[in-house]
Amino acid sequence: MNSWSQACDWPGRTEFGGWPHTYYLFNAPAISGEEILNKRLSKKWLPLAATIALGVGLVACGDDNGSSSEDTTAAAEATADTTAPADTTAPTDTAAATESSEAAAPAGDWSANFKPWEEGAAPVACGPKDGGALKAAWVYVGPINDGGWTQTHDEARQKVQEHFGDKIETTYKENVPEGEQVSQVIEDLIADGNTVIFGTSFGFQDAFLAAAEKHPDVCFEFATGYKSAGNLSQFYGAAEDTDYLTGMAAGAASKNGKLGYLASFGIPEVVRGINAWTLGVRAMNPDATVKVVWVNSWFDPPNERKQAEALIAAGVDVLGMKGIDSPATGDAAKAKGIPWAGYNRDNSANYGDVWLTGTQYHWDVYEIPRLQQVLDGAWVAGNYYGNIGDGFVGLSTYGDLVSAETRATIDAKKAELAANPGGEFTGPIKDTAGKEQLAAGKQHTYEELMGMQYLVEGVDGEIPAG
Template sequence: MKRRMLLGAAAALGLAAATGAYAADPTKVGFIYVGPVGDGGWTYEHNQGRLAVEEAFGDAVETVYQENVPEGADAERAMTQMALSGVDLIFTTSFGYMDPTIAVAEKFPNVKFEHATGYKRADNVSTYSARFYEGRAVQGTIAGHMTKSNKIGYIASFPIPEVIRGINSAYIHAKKVNPDVEMSVIWAYTWFDPAKEADAATALIEQGADVILQHTDSTAPQAAAEKAGGVITFGQASDMGEFAPLPRVSSIIDDWAPYYIARTKAVMDGTWESTDTWDGIGAGMVGIGEISDAVPAEVKAEALAMKDALADGSYHAFTGPLNKQDGSAWLAEGEVADDGTLAGMNFYVEGITGDIPQ
């Protein structure tokens, strides 16, 4: 089914690889990954996007990738080596790659760069991200209904706006359906480290949490919850469906394939321009994994209704009245958060305990 969908998307884009309309030399597209392609989460889905590019364009493209590239100086070296290898387009797929991407792009003005989840652009650097917080709203709704202890645990990676938005969105929507909900956050300071993620999940479970959400990339929290029993989880970035129907009851799925296909085509036909893209459920960049039968039918229906409302724009995940953690007013009744505030979010909403690390 997925293959047929990808081929259909390619046809809709008017791809000309099969007819020889593109140059004889293949367009070379590179990918820099922060984790392994087999992480089952974030990097896995980016690599699925890479494979979709290959399937869409066939011999008209050549893709290369480097996995497990740490953020920082190592990333700059990896990008430089990739640029020197003759690539036309490089996707750098982690927030911490932002400054290295800008630095390398300045040295290679004829190479196009696409940086995921960042905010710094240049003539040859675009940015792109997904509104993951929309998926967190759906997860929070399910979590609030299903917790029996009224304690939800959240494994956070790094204290950046993307992660803080997700924590806030999950909490807001859990609290809407269950006023007694409490949320505890453990900062793992990693995107992918199964041992640390398992330890964080175990610690939260020992504190009484019977729902675990995560913004880290491995399936270790799912395994820890399965071992503990009586705990539900949600897949992160990828479906993680091997743990369904329990403990994984649904998931956020990142679908990068259409974007990667479109941006590769833009390089191939000479229409590529520096842009900023931030899409969500409505555009298909954020998917909601199948809600398992472990979730009561009425809860599933409520979650899917929220998904639909987020998709068609009739509901926004950050709609007032909402206060900041210190009790100060943020959004009035019916007021919706603007993208600028969301993009730079550095505060918890009222009701979440603990401090955001600096």
């Protein structure tokens, strides 16, 4: 019952968490504007209180929209700063890159990283039938101003809208809880005439699969999943490459060689991130160790902050994170004045004094051409795994803490990884028990990356049982 109390933020940045929960103040930094409405606390209680708060905060909702567009601009600039260099060489394993256009960025072609589920499948006709605008919808698990995951998705949606103008009409549904509500929302969107639907939370996957089977004439695009259907695509990207680069910045920033890392779940995607980050850290700071804590949630700002503070208390002098949607870790770092490598969103503006850099997704790199295919009647379902080369993943703006020398080192490595995605995992690599996981000179296959279940040497922690 997300929306019952999940409303919009209101000024004054008090968190509403009514009885029976203790209420707390979420210490958002000055400019970040979109404070995270703590989903869990506020959601649980209660519509009545929410009414009062919302009544007061109505005006604030308008403000929020305003400020999020500001952030969009900021993010757009960030993109310009950090996209791959223009002279990127073609990805090694594909000839497609040679066909890439002369556009400055991205240099790689997204389609090289897209594989249809079935070669030669007939396109799904989900374009507008009556010559009207194509209606496309995004379903989000969080609020569009979460300062992280959902916000970057919505920023991509806005870019899509800008790109196509009146050829496409986009909409979104936020705060949709995983569970059976998702299918209701999808049904409602289809009833409204939407023929392309994007899902952005792993927990939506089954509902999307079921809806895809039920509505063969609607195109479904799903981020971060793995299940397939003739009209259900999967898209994601090689964040481990940029995680490695972020780790380099972190390793260079650490003085005592002890770093802390917040991770959401012990799943391959996150494990890859931890490992890549740690390898990056040790590339700059060979004896450094990375202490990992598991938050067991994608979005739980109070807990994230608590864990971050615990890490700082344990003596780490740089913080990083993966699979975490809010900047609460940054708040902890900022409070103690220690460097922080973020994830998923450019927070250089709001956390300037502690910001290093972070992995960032440019969903529009994939979404815009895919929607163009829909308009062209050429859309087929398949799997996409973007990378630095095609601009799907990138680094956020460097913070002032990253020296020019470090930047140069990272940029050089970035060019290398753009040409060779996954190149940071080149043997020999040992796990925490000292066992060799990758022989010298070898590189992990895509399948090995997707199923990664070990932690590299230098990580202080273990994957939760299972």
